[in-house]
Amino acid sequence: MRTLVGDGSYAWPEGPWLRANMVTTVDGSAQGADGRSGTINNAVDKEIFHRLRDTADAILVGAGTARAEGYGPAATPIVVVSRSGALPETMADAPEGSVRLAHGGDTDDLRRTIAGLHAEGFHHIVCEGGPRLLGDLLRAGLVDELCSTVVPCLIAGEGRRMVVGDQLDVGLELAALIEADGTLLARWLVRK
Template identity: 35%
Template sequence: MQRIHNAIQLTGLSRDNLADLYAYPTDPQVPWVRANFVASIDGSATSGDLSEGLGTPADKTVFTILRELADVIVVGAGTARAENYGGARTDPQLRRALYDRGIGGHRDGASPPIAVVTSSAALDPGARLFTETAVPPLIITTSTAPADRKQQLADAGARVVEAGGVAITPQGLLSALADLGLQRVLCEGGPHLFGELLAADAVDELCLTTAPVLVGGTARRISLSAHEFRMPMVRRHILLDDDGTMLTRWTRR
């Protein structure tokens, strides 16, 4: 691997190289929470109101390997609606190989489910989340969410999990995932969910892509929370692509 100023040039890295760089801990006993975001140089989390607007080929490459490694992909309901989420499309052979190496993947090669966090269960049962997936989505909701909504989502093929009374705390979310044996967690947004996880000290690492663009406008940052906090992080690696995309991995100190 060619290194440039303590960074790794993405060009030439194999899929196995990337899997090694982003490997989850072996046999985690509690959920290991990884967040993956993209931002512009000036800190915008979206362009045209979508994170997809900031995507680059390098970001897509890492986005894909992170999904291949994960047990579950967690998103907030707003992100699922705005980004028109469907089920994850992964490579069964690669998922089995990653599982055999003990760094992620799945024993049978199955794709990771999309887990949507929604206290109200206010989702469209006709959305791609339910109609374009090989694995039933998880709806992480509350006991006080309307029963008819929860039944509609279950009828659409989802697995509905109650993880709180009126609200879903980060601890409640992770406990529900752990009860399902989903320990390698990949959070793809949005900023409110990520901010809540950060404020609860529940995030183990952040994978951040910096897209080589300036956006301006009033777009949000990647995290939003009610109160400011400071969480020291350690840089694990930097990947550089020829188009200027920079991909970093940070873990808690």
């Protein structure tokens, strides 16, 4: 496998930027048979996942995804967006400052959350999902870039897509496309 981490393809632009990172199978499922995206990712996807995490100022994730994927504290601060106001159990005892909770009831809540993070100096934010949070962020006009990984497998079934929720129409512009070991990695800029 060729190394993707050091080639500059995923360098952050200057200033505030929200980058979403999602993985799907060739047939469009964003989750494996167990309901987790972690079961469909591969070594190439994991390399990019960790690269984006390690270079971000903050990680944004929906509470449902954090629960399903077994999120715990990370080296990069994690912001859990929750409609219920509850942190996943795996994150309840996290060291102070490593995990914070944000209300995700509507687009205004999301706008306040992102504006607050930017005001605190968290300019480079990576959203790791889930599909509902990504849809809400897109509807709010907050996503600047979508990094998508298509892994070379088919799983059929009723798996969720990378974006769910109410219908939306968001234009994208391809910024980069890389193939590595049969895995397709794309960076899409959101047209605003």
